[in-house]
Amino acid sequence: MPNGEKAKEDLFIGIDLGGTKIITALVGKTGRIISRDYRQTEAAKGLDAVVARMIDAASEVMNGGGVVSAQISAVGVAAPGPIDAKSGVVTTPPNLPGWTDVPLRQLIQDGLGLPTALENDANAAALAEHRFGAGRGTEHMIYITASTGIGGGFILNGELYGGATGAAGEIGHMTILPQGPHCGCGNRGCLEALASGTAIAREARERVKCGIPTLIADLAKGDLKHISAKLVAQAAGQGDIEAQEILDEAMTYLGVGMANLVNLFNPELIVIGGGLTNMGARIFDPVRSIIQRRAFRAAAQVVRVVPAQLGDDVGVLGAAAVAMLSEKWN
Amino acid sequence: MPNGEKAKEDLFIGIDLGGTKIITALVGKTGRIISRDYRQTEAAKGLDAVVARMIDAASEVMNGGGVVSAQISAVGVAAPGPIDAKSGVVTTPPNLPGWTDVPLRQLIQDGLGLPTALENDANAAALAEHRFGAGRGTEHMIYITASTGIGGGFILNGELYGGATGAAGEIGHMTILPQGPHCGCGNRGCLEALASGTAIAREARERVKCGIPTLIADLAKGDLKHISAKLVAQAAGQGDIEAQEILDEAMTYLGVGMANLVNLFNPELIVIGGGLTNMGARIFDPVRSIIQRRAFRAAAQVVRVVPAQLGDDVGVLGAAAVAMLSEKWN
Numbered sequence: 278m279p280n281g282e283k284a285k286e287d288l289f290i291g292i293d294l295g296g297t298k299i300i301t302a303l304v305g306k307t308g309r310i311i312s313r314d315y316r317q318t319e320a321a322k323g324l325d326a327v328v329a330r331m332i333d334a335a336s337e338v339m340n341g342g343g344v345v346s347a348q349i350s351a352v353g354v355a356a357p358g359p360i361d362a363k364s365g366v367v368t369t370p371p372n373l374p375g376w377t378d379v380p381l382r383q384l385i386q387d388g389l390g391l392p393t394a395l396e397n398d399a400n401a402a403a404l405a406e407h408r409f410g411a412g413r414g415t416e417h418m419i420y421i422t423a424s425t426g427i428g429g430g431f432i433l434n435g436e437l438y439g440g441a442t443g444a445a446g447e448i449g450h451m452t453i454l455p456q457g458p459h460c461g462c463g464n465r466g467c468l469e470a471l472a473s474g475t476a477i478a479r480e481a482r483e484r485v486k487c488g489i490p491t492l493i494a495d496l497a498k499g500d501l502k503h504i505s506a507k508l509v510a511q512a513a514g515q516g517d518i519e520a521q522e523i524l525d526e527a528m529t530y531l532g533v534g535m536a537n538l539v540n541l542f543n544p545e546l547i548v549i550g551g552g553l554t555n556m557g558a559r560i561f562d563p564v565r566s567i568i569q570r571r572a573f574r575a576a577a578q579v580v581r582v583v584p585a586q587l588g589d590d591v592g593v594l595g596a597a598a599v600a601m602l603s604e605k606w607n
Numbered sequence: 608m609p610n611g612e613k614a615k616e617d618l619f620i621g622i623d624l625g626g627t628k629i630i631t632a633l634v635g636k637t638g639r640i641i642s643r644d645y646r647q648t649e650a651a652k653g654l655d656a657v658v659a660r661m662i663d664a665a666s667e668v669m670n671g672g673g674v675v676s677a678q679i680s681a682v683g684v685a686a687p688g689p690i691d692a693k694s695g696v697v698t699t700p701p702n703l704p705g706w707t708d709v710p711l712r713q714l715i716q717d718g719l720g721l722p723t724a725l726e727n728d729a730n731a732a733a734l735a736e737h738r739f740g741a742g743r744g745t746e747h748m749i750y751i752t753a754s755t756g757i758g759g760g761f762i763l764n765g766e767l768y769g770g771a772t773g774a775a776g777e778i779g780h781m782t783i784l785p786q787g788p789h790c791g792c793g794n795r796g797c798l799e800a801l802a803s804g805t806a807i808a809r810e811a812r813e814r815v816k817c818g819i820p821t822l823i824a825d826l827a828k829g830d831l832k833h834i835s836a837k838l839v840a841q842a843a844g845q846g847d848i849e850a851q852e853i854l855d856e857a858m859t860y861l862g863v864g865m866a867n868l869v870n871l872f873n874p875e876l877i878v879i880g881g882g883l884t885n886m887g888a889r890i891f892d893p894v895r896s897i898i899q900r901r902a903f904r905a906a907a908q909v910v911r912v913v914p915a916q917l918g919d920d921v922g923v924l925g926a927a928a929v930a931m932l933s934e935k936w937n
Contacts, residue, residue, distance in 0.1 A: 359903070431871075433763060450903065452863050571794045575774040
């Protein structure tokens with residue numbers, strides 16, 4: 278078998294399109310990253326400019342790896358949801374203002390002349406952790422990313438579960454408190470509105486506004502805009518009771534959400550990624566203990582809750598995993 | 608092909624074991640019920656007596672259908688959960704007091720000399736509605752039974768989803784209100800504790816105890832023990848505001864639970880069975896409207912919510928469907 282032929286079977290390009298940055302990589306079948314490209318999305322310059330940047334980034338990683346287009350098997354794109362994976366259309370991403378029903382898969386495929394697949398970023402990340410990270414070898418795995426928002430994806434019977442139209446996996450929009458705070462999705466009391474970084478910062482701002490004495494106010498130097506989940510965690514780490522209470526409450530809701538998933542899906546593994554996992558035990562301890570308290574014993578005793586392993590590469594590896602899966606369809 | 612041979616491929620026995628009655632049927636591959644047997648469980652007489660009654664009932668339906676054991680392909684048993692489907696063990700059914708880790712599959716298999724499979728009743732019912740009822744032809748279907756308790760089963764990618772250890776599908780034990788009423792499972796604010804027939808009756812009793820004027824008290828002739836969900840529905844039908852409020856509140860929670868399932872599973876169909884569906888529009892209207900209000904549009908616009916079609920046969924047809932599936936493994 279000629280060399281070029283062999284390489285063609287093994288190389289993929291993953292493009293992780295975010296609202297602020299694009300991460301692109303040349304990736305081998307085992308998840309090894311051969312070359313990378315980081316650049317700003319510059320979403321304000323419009324769709325055409327973003328697509329051109331994505332195509333340019335793909336060329337860069339091929340150059341970096343010393344390969345040409347003919348050696349690439351497929352391209353995968355992870356984009357902010359909601360998307361329609363089947364038609365390859367990004368529908369109405371809140372992080373990419375002005376994008377409506379963009380046929381991103383086709384645009385990248387035409388631009389690169391390579392078979393391209395599209396998946397939403399949370400599902401792509403679930404695939405990456407399952408294929409290359411904390412979930413290797415599992416059959417029933419739930420991936421959750423807890424960051425400014427809360428998203429996730431389900432690996433059921435060893436495969437990504439998409440549901441009827443690819444819209445499954447909206448973990449962050451389970452209602453946990455029917456009369457709870459309003460959520461960006463239009464619903465109330467969603468897990469995301471109670472336990473995300475955004476929810477933590479909102480609750481902290483409300484307490485500071487009420488004049489409740491807390492280190493958070495000092496750390497923010499009195500500017501409400503400086504209050505973030507990270508800052509709340511910092512205050513909690515320094516012993517601030519209010520900050521600890523805010524985090525404990527949020528993590529309790531997160532645990533309730535996870536207990537629900539345990540009762541519904543009976544997974545063997547829950548992998549938690551995203552910025553909030555930097556809190557370590559302050560997120561994992563309550564989640565684990567609430568699952569044991571609230572879920573059925575049969576399901577609770579078999580599930581492990583672990584941190585994600587792929588860090589900032591999860592998106593681009595997920596995009597590459599989407600490309601690898603798409604080979605089946607081509 | 609000799610006649611006996613042909614019949615062997617087509618005939619199954621389904622045994623629906625409940626806390627109060629055993630329903631048994633001889634069933635053809637298409638779900639046609641050829642003969643039936645109804646009898647009391649008489650659980651108080653102990654395990655051996657119940658197993659003997661199940662075996663006797665199976666003989667009865669074979670006699671009724673004019674067939675002998677050699678013509679039966681397989682036997683399926685639907686039993687109250689929790690069970691371990693793989694090992695065929697009924698673990699700790701609340702409806703069968705004194706049963707702990709009963710190897711029911713083996714007991715029936717030995718008693719009848721026929722390959723036997725065991726599944727919990729909610730999963731069996733999901734299989735029945737998918738194979739013979741409202742869910743025919745669907746790939747992603749959620750079955751929910753709303754009765755004294757709330758249970759369910761998931762058909763995902765055309766197959767019953769069991770999870771890591773067969774414990775998936777505990778729809779009734781999703782937490783919808785973290786500080787809500789205590790549930791029999793040990794958790795608080797479960798869907799079952801908020802929206803089941805038992806929850807409706809409990810709320811009605813509390814209002815009557817508080818002396819709130821309501822037709823429910825009159826219909827119960829002042830005896831709290833007479834208050835049931837059925838009686839509350841009757842009072843609501845006669846225009847009683849309290850009764851209507853109790854039902855509306857319960858059905859709102861049911862709708863919240865269903866909206867969660869829509870966001871998580873993106874199903875094409877939700878099939879609702881169980882006694883509460885006798886209320887008709889009073890259950891289906893709020894559930895449908897809350898899904899539209901609370902779930903993501905992409906998922907909400909594709910899901911249909913329909914009543915179960917198999918009525919009281921759902922259990923025995925589910926047991927037969929379990930037998931049909933088990934053929935794959937034998």
